[in-house]
Amino acid sequence: MGIHERKQREKEQRRKQIMEAARKVFSAKGFNRATMEEIAGEAELSPGTIYLYFKNKEELHTSLSIDILEYISVQMKKFINRHDINAEQKMHLLKDTFIDVYEYDPMVLINLFHLQSGETLTNLSAEVLEELKQTSADALSAITSVVTEGIERGLFVEKHPVALADIIWATYSGVVLWVDSKRLLNNEKDFVKQTLDTAFEIMVNGFKRK
Amino acid sequence: MGIHERKQREKEQRRKQIMEAARKVFSAKGFNRATMEEIAGEAELSPGTIYLYFKNKEELHTSLSIDILEYISVQMKKFINRHDINAEQKMHLLKDTFIDVYEYDPMVLINLFHLQSGETLTNLSAEVLEELKQTSADALSAITSVVTEGIERGLFVEKHPVALADIIWATYSGVVLWVDSKRLLNNEKDFVKQTLDTAFEIMVNGFKRK
């Protein structure tokens, strides 16, 4: 009964192939200007085939975002439970992770941050929406655990850990989106890394109990 | 020669009327799901007429964003030059302004934060792009002046004021976007106000020289 399993594998492979093509096109054109036809062309498939694997354009795009979120979670899990470093140093590693992901594929990350808007969410199937919820919750809980550690050790101020985690994530997305759009608006160089550095410095400083 | 002036006024009025209709529809549906036909209907005009006043859908939307940005600037200018309060108190007023604007029309603000992305900016006419640049720069320079005052009075850390202003704006947009999308994802209540409060508390604390 190996045939069924091979077919499953091939199905998964085709899905990946479509996502890889989509990543290229979305990355080059952004969500609205990317066409399903171009994605299909890039994947060497007909447009109709994509709809056998993804409910619609939004869902295809969301699947890419979920992948990135998962990647971020994996990277964070590598250090959140380490005992040889404190919460402040873990904040530093969080920042490094965020910068790495940004540098790996800026456009897809920017698109992820854009995605989280009401109009998109309503076009997703229940399963993908659930997956997105789960993956976001996962990433957020990793961040929360760092903050919680800082609070419990008496290093950080006693605010609600979830609120602080939200602020970390919001600062990340806000800096990426705003600094990037400023770059586009003024044809200036990319200051995302430097701004994230400063933002984290301020934030960690602000977290510290006095 | 009052006729020419009346016509100018009427033209401006029609423009405003289209924008008000667009505000309603964009606010209810978001950018992608709002149709030009619905906006035209709301304004009691035919779709074609809209194109006599706005180059395209993106430009109509951007005009709303410019209005909000201008409003934010006006509000900020009311207190940035006051001598009876210090930079920390001005940060507090900045936050209040941001919360007011959010509460006045959340969706339009969220759309503003979403739409300053590359794909949109390339669809704008040179004039509107210039206007958007100018208005953003205006709002940012008001924020920058608060930060600069704080640094010069020895209250805030000696970072580049523009970077700090960017971080303030980025935090605002990031918190609004992320907390709102979290609300949609989990059907929870609106925590934007509380989160902005905490974020500003952390930020001001982080800005302070030790």
Added chain:
DNA sequence: TTATTTTTTGAACATCATTTAGTATCTGTC
């Protein structure tokens, strides 16, 4: 080899954003 199931296709369809040819309204002139 044949029947059945699975996978893919590409043309058809539907939904808009946008354009345009034509119509109505207004303005200035005689």
Added chain:
DNA sequence: GACAGATACTAAATGATGTTCAAAAAATAA
């Protein structure tokens, strides 16, 4: 007050593109 020209608007056509579907192709089972 009628007429010519300019201005403002409309309704229908156009084109782009997301999505669906009937048919073809490929794979599998009998």
